Each structure stands twice: as C-alpha cells, then as structure tokens.
Amino acid sequence: MDAMQRPDLLIRPYVDGDALGVWRVLEPIIRAGETYALPRDMQEQEALSYWTGADRQTFVAEKDGGVVGTYYLRANQLGGGAHVANCGYATSGAHRGQGFARKMAEHSLDAARAEGFRAVQFNFVVEANAPAVHLWRSLGFQEVGRLPEAFHHPVQGYVDALVMFRSL
Amino acid sequence: MDAMQRPDLLIRPYVDGDALGVWRVLEPIIRAGETYALPRDMQEQEALSYWTGADRQTFVAEKDGGVVGTYYLRANQLGGGAHVANCGYATSGAHRGQGFARKMAEHSLDAARAEGFRAVQFNFVVEANAPAVHLWRSLGFQEVGRLPEAFHHPVQGYVDALVMFRSL
Numbered sequence: 001m002d003a004m005q006r007p008d009l010l011i012r013p014y015v016d017g018d019a020l021g022v023w024r025v026l027e028p029i030i031r032a033g034e035t036y037a038l039p040r041d042m043q044e045q046e047a048l049s050y051w052t053g054a055d056r057q058t059f060v061a062e063k064d065g066g067v068v069g070t071y072y073l074r075a076n077q078l079g080g081g082a083h084v085a086n087c088g089y090a091t092s093g094a095h096r097g098q099g100f101a102r103k104m105a106e107h108s109l110d111a112a113r114a115e116g117f118r119a120v121q122f123n124f125v126v127e128a129n130a131p132a133v134h135l136w137r138s139l140g141f142q143e144v145g146r147l148p149e150a151f152h153h154p155v156q157g158y159v160d161a162l163v164m165f166r167s168l
Numbered sequence: 169m170d171a172m173q174r175p176d177l178l179i180r181p182y183v184d185g186d187a188l189g190v191w192r193v194l195e196p197i198i199r200a201g202e203t204y205a206l207p208r209d210m211q212e213q214e215a216l217s218y219w220t221g222a223d224r225q226t227f228v229a230e231k232d233g234g235v236v237g238t239y240y241l242r243a244n245q246l247g248g249g250a251h252v253a254n255c256g257y258a259t260s261g262a263h264r265g266q267g268f269a270r271k272m273a274e275h276s277l278d279a280a281r282a283e284g285f286r287a288v289q290f291n292f293v294v295e296a297n298a299p300a301v302h303l304w305r306s307l308g309f310q311e312v313g314r315l316p317e318a319f320h321h322p323v324q325g326y327v328d329a330l331v332m333f334r335s336l
Contacts, residue, residue, distance in 0.1 A: 036250030050224040077292060080320045081205030081329070121315065123291070133224060145313020145331045146288065161249070163313045163331060 011101065011107045014070065019048055022060060023090045026051060031055045036088070037161075040154075051088070060092075061104055068095040071104045072122050073111050075111030076121050080109050087113065087115040096131075105139055123165040126151045132149035133162065141166040170331065177268065181274045182226035182238065183217060186234050187216055189235030193260045194219060203297045204256070205329075208322075217258070229259075229272055236263040241271045241279050243255055244289050253285040264299075270294045281336050290332040301330065309334040 011145045014022065023044050030047060035039040051093055055139070056074035060067045069091040076086035087108045091101045121142065125132055130153075145163030153159045181321045182190065191212050196213060200207040206215070220226045228235045237259040244254035259269045280288055290309065293300055296319075302335035305311075313331030321327045 027304075033248055036247065038247045039246035040247060042247075077205035078207060079204065079206045079210075080201055080294075080322070081292060081318055084315070084318050085322060088233070090315075119284075119316075119318070121318070124249060126248075144315060147312060147333060148335070149250070150249055150252050150287070150289070150333075152251060154248070163315070165315060166319075167316070 007070075008063055009103055011059055011104060012061045012062065014052055014060050018060050018067055019052075019068075022051065022058075022070045023048060024069055025070055027091050029090050029094055034131065037124055037125050037151060044065065056113075059104070059107065059111070061100055063100075068092045069100045069104050069154070071108055073108055073115070075117075076123070082103060083111040083116075083118045083133065085115070085120045087112070087120060095122060101132075101135055102139070105135065109139070109166075117168060119167045122162075124150070125162040125164050127160045127162055128153055128156050133164075136164050136166075139166070174204045176231055177236075177271055177292045178230045180230065182220055184275075185276050186228050186235055186238075187220075190219065190226075190238045191216060191237055193258050195240055196261055197258050203294050203300065205292055205319060208284045210254060227272070227275065227279070228315055229268055230266075231263070234329075237268045237272050237275055241276055242292065243282070243285075251284075251286045253280040253283070254291060255280070255288060269303055272305065275332075277307070277336065285336060287333060290330075292318070293330040293332050294321065295328045295330055296321055296324050301332075302326070304332050304334075307334070 026047050030038050032041050056156050057084040058071040058072045061069035071089040073087050075082040076084045116146050141164040143162050144165040148156035148159040194215050198206050198210050224240040226240045229237035239257040241255050243250040244252045259271050309332040311330050312333040315329040317326035318329040319327050
C-alpha cells in the first residue's frame with residue numbers, strides 16, 4: 001500500500017493538541033496488555049509522558065482529522081549504542097488491517113535514516129502478536145534474539161518475546 | 169570463590185554516603201566507553217541518578233571500608249514483562265580479577281530470586297568485553313540474542329552486543 005493509495009493518511013510530528021487522540025489509540029492497547037510491556041492500569045499522563053518523552057520524536061497518523069495511529073523514534077541506547085534506533089507503534093483498533101501500521105513503519109525507517117541511525121532494533125516483540133511479527137519480517141526485520149517466556153500474556157500465559165533488527 | 173574466601177567483602181544496599189565511592193568506580197568505566205552504552209562525557213549527578221534510580225535497587229561491594237564495586241537490580245520491562253530482572257555491574261579497575269564481579273553477580277541472582285523474579289536478562293553485553301561474557305556464561309547465562317554491530321567501541325569500531333538470559 002503506497003502513498004498514492006492513501007492520499008488521505010497524513011503522518012506528521014506530534015503536537016500537544018494530539019494528546020487526547022493519541023491517548024484514545026494507546027489506552028485500549030495498554031488496558032488489553034497483550035502487546036506492550038506496560039502496566040495495564042497505566043494512566044493517561046504517565047502514558048503520554050512515556051510515549052512523547054524528551055528522549056524521542058513522536059509522530060501521529062491522521063485520517064479525516066482524527067488520530068488513527070502514532071509512533072515514536074528514539075536512540076535505543078546511549079553512548080556507543082546511540083547509532084541504533086528504537087520505535088514503538090500503535091494503531092487504533094478501528095483502523096487495523098488497512099495498512100496504516102505499515103505506512104507508519106515505512107515512515108519511521110525514513111525518519112531514522114534522516115536522523116543518521118544505522119539500524120533499527122525492536123527490543124520486545126511479543127511473538128503471540130502475529131500481525132506485528134509478520135509485518136516486521138515483511139519490512140526486512142530479522143529475529144536476532146528470542147527471550148524465553150519473557151512476556152506474561154493475559155490469555156496465553158508466559159510467551160516468548162523477540163528481538164528484531166534491521167540495518168538501514 | 170565463595171564467601172569463606174572473602175570474609176572481608178561486604179555487599180550491602182547503597183546509601184547516600186556511598187555516592188562518591190560509586191562515582192569513583194563508575195567514572196573510569198564511563199570515560200573509557202568500552203563496556204557500557206552510556207555517554208562518555210556523562211557527569212557525576214546524571215550517572216548517579218541513572219545508577220541509583222527509583223526504579224531499581226542498588227548495592228555496593230565494600231572492602232576495607234571502600235567501595236570496590238556496585239550493581240543495580242531492576243525489572244527489565246514493565247507490565248507483562250516485569251517478571252524478568254535486569255542488572256548492571258561495575259568493579260573498580262584496581263580490584264578486577266579478584267572475583268568481586270562474580271560475588272556481586274551471585275548476590276544479584278539471590279536478590280532477584282528474593283524479589284520474585286523468574287529470570288535475569290542482560291540487554292547489551294558488548295561481545296568485545298570478553299571477561300564479562302565469560303563470567304556470565306560461567307554463571308549459567310545463555311546468549312539468546314546477537315545485535316549486529318550495535319556497539320561502537322572506541323578502539324575496535326563497530327562490534328556486536330549480546331543479549332544474555334538466565335532463568336532463576
């Protein structure tokens with residue numbers, strides 16, 4: 001799905017006025033606790049402080065004037081590890097399966113290149129989150145690590161998490 | 169090297185009065201930039217805030233009244249990942265090769281068990297740091313991930329970092 005197919009999707013930097021829209025995307029994901037290692041009872045201010053922290057750039061994907069997705073881009077480590085980026089993505093439940101996550105991922109790879117990063121690393125991809133694993137693989141990410149039973153899924157119990165990596 | 173061989177080594181919780189002693193251990197390691205992904209110009213207050221943050225327990229290894237080593241223990245992730253611990257260790261340059269790091273590591277595994285953690289994960293072991301890799305392997309840690317050229321070593325250039333993991 002390329003940009004020509006989605007002239008209505010705008011990916012742009014986060015501004016303060018996006019806070020509620022971003023929270024509406026994040027809250028159900030955090031409450032479900034199935035994909036992100038965040039406290040399921042995390043409150044709005046804490047979640048927004050995390051997602052839009054000073055150590056990262058945050059973007060929103062906007063469609064018809066509403067926030068349908070969001071992602072952040074940051075250095076995964078400091079010092080000698082600062083050339084590898086890390087990102088987190090979230091798509092509104094009502095807008096999944098429409099290619100928005102892929103568009104955000106492609107946008108983030110371009111943004112990471114523009115910032116001079118040499119690679120992107122995902123530290124903790126819950127393997128049970130099959131759509132995410134499939135998407136990252138299709139975008140050239142490789143599984144470089146497997147963390148045994150590192151995630152406690154609310155339905156499936158202890159499941160593995162993957163470390164995924166892609167050079168830029 | 170068991171405790172009987174080192175009756176003079178005391179590992180105990182960090183207190184504010186240890187700040188200078190801990191900094192004296194950390195500073196040369198940070199300045200060298202060969203083992204930790206931290207900014208080489210990191211200053212004392214920032215480093216101590218990191219090492220002794222509210223999200224972790226910090227310990228010191230004391231010998232003859234001086235701090236010869238220090239480590240922290242924290243949850244590696246929040247929410248569904250909070251059952252896996254993460255630790256960082258540092259030993260004074262003048263006291264390496266004497267088994268202090270091993271004593272701290274053993275202490276940290278006991279402390280992690282006591283806190284109810286199910287495993288310990290090291291996110292970023294610089295492979296070029298052979299003594300560390302050897303020590304973790306000897307303590308039962310396995311390489312569960314390899315991050316290609318994820319660390320820029322000041323002498324060796326881009327080198328791999330390892331993800332190491334041990335169940336408790």
